[in-house]
Amino acid sequence: MDKQLINFIREAGIVGAGGAGFPTHVKVNGKAEYIVVNGAECEPLLRVDQQLMTFKAAEVLEGLKAIVKETGAQKGIIALKKKYKLAIEALGREIHPGDPIEIFELGDFYPAGDEQITVYEVLKRIVPEGGIPLQVGVIVTNVETLLNVSNAMKGIPVTHKYLTVTGAVRKPVTVKVPVGISIREVIALAGGATVDRFKVIDGGPMMGKIVENIDKPITKTSKGIIVLPEEHSLIQGKVRSIEIMLRQARTACCHCSLCTEVCPRNLLGHKLHPDKLMRIASYNSTCENDVSVTEAFLCCECGLCETACIMNLQPWKLNQFLKGKLSSAGIKNPNNRQPVRTNEFRDYRKFPVKKLVARLGLDFYNVDAPLVESVNHEFLCVVLDRKQHIGVKTEPLVQAGDVVALGQAVADVKEGQLGAKIHASIDGIVQRIDENVIEICKR
Incomplete structure (x- = not known):
């Protein structure tokens, strides 16, 4: 196997651009039958991947073809929603006869972008419980990651980030910005907030996290910034503590099983029953012998159970809590079954995004966010997080007072460690280096 591409990717500091930030040079350093591109972008309000597939189609395909060749895959399959017509047309114009590339059109449901769901939709292969797509011969990659691979082949490292800024802002927009600028600066690029008291979600409305400090920097994995009024029901749900939620569950949960009936992982055949875990939390028992709290490890925390709950409870938050408690006690996920079939009602229980947007109270904010490739603004400072990836924290390659240039490597992990290089995203002087x-x- 030619390792040149792997070296290019590692030197560029590429990580998964839309998830947990797994280092790409490790992910693609092996064999796979298929490379599946996750272009579903199923989180409401976000527009990044749709825009990149439309306006950067050639570069995205260049990165994909390089990874297909590197891994010896049969083909690369771009999975995106049928409604992304401009992206489909743009990609279609750039795919030539003989290219090992296909387009797969997904339905408009949530969470079509969960990698295990995407793999099943495209290839009808079920990833084992607690497993990864590579176990069924698939590598799943993000759209922007492929753009970064294309850049790496030209010697351009990851210094900038595309993200959608939307919600209660004056001009919703998708922008390309230097890694390390603050969320406050990003909101300003969208004309600022339209309300005085607001909260910010880093990511999508379903799986994104509340930002406590908007001076926090943008990282390589940032995908969206959503501004909403403090009193919005989505914000209120995210800030609700696990203690309050469980207290409400003991009195309000009617054990209707709706949460389990829409659970994407349960519908894949995984042994996850959110309703029964809620019963354990309420009564310390389900009166059944085949249910264990370790099922919580299988939850992807997509939040769909909360949306389906008629009592506005949050089984996903309980699962998140249980995973933390089990892990801190040294208990690892024991669930690794390989389902042989999905739930027979799966196709009928897919949750339409249009319905999801309405349930979340986001219709007013579900608007276009045009792509702006070059913003008319000079960024004076950036703060680069030393750990923007899964793995170990990087070690500085520079010292305070050093003059650095855009694209210069400023931090890296040691040989053999899991991580990714970090590069200067502006020209300037290193002002400060601390633990983080x-x-x-x-x-």
Whole structure:
């Protein structure tokens, strides 16, 4: 296997651009039957991947073809929603006869972008419980990651990030910005908030997290910034503590099983029963012998159970809590079954995105966010998180006072460690290095 592409990717510091930030040079350093591109972008309000597939189709395909060749895959399959017509047309114009590339059109349901769901939709292969797509011969990659691979082949490292800024802002927009600028600056690029008291979600409305400090920097994995009024029901649900939720569950949960009936992992055949875990939390028992709290490890925390719950409870939050408690006690996921079939009602229980947007109270904010490739703004400082990936924290390659140039490597992990290089995203001088960040400012 030619390792040149792997070296390019590692030197560029590429990680998964839309998830947990797994280092790409490790992910693609092996064999796979298929490369599946996750272009579903099923989280409401976000527009990044749709826009990149439309306006950067050639570069995205260049990165995909390189990974297909590197891994010896039969083909690369771009999975995107049928409604993304402009992206489908743009990609179609760039795919030539003989290219090992296909387009697969997904339905408009949530969470079509969960990698295990995507793999099943495209190839009808079920990833084992607690497993990864590679166990069924598949590598799943993100759209922006492929763009970054294309850049890496030209010697361009990851210094900038595409993200959608939307919600209660004056001009919803998708922008390309230097890694390390603050969320506050990003909101300003969208004209600022339209309400005085607001909260910010980093990511999508379903799986994104509330940002406590909007001076926090953008990282390589940032995908969307959503501004909403403090009193919005979505915000209120995210800030509700596990203790309050469980207290409500003991009195309000009617054990109707709706949460389990829409659970994407349960519908794949995985042994996950959110309703029974809620019963354990309420009564310490389900009166059944085949249910264990370790089922919580199988939850992808997509939040669909909360949306389906008629009592506005949050089984996913309980699962998140249980995973933390079990892990801190040294208990690992024992669930590794390989389902042979999905739930027979799966196709009828897919949750339409249009219905999801309405349930979340986001219709007013579900608007276009045009792509702006170059913003008319000079960024004076960036704060680079030393750990923007799964793995170990990077070690500085520079010292305070050093002059650095855009694209220069400023931090890396040691040989053999899991991680990714970090590069300067502006020209400037290293102002500060501490345990967590490297700050660079213009002269």
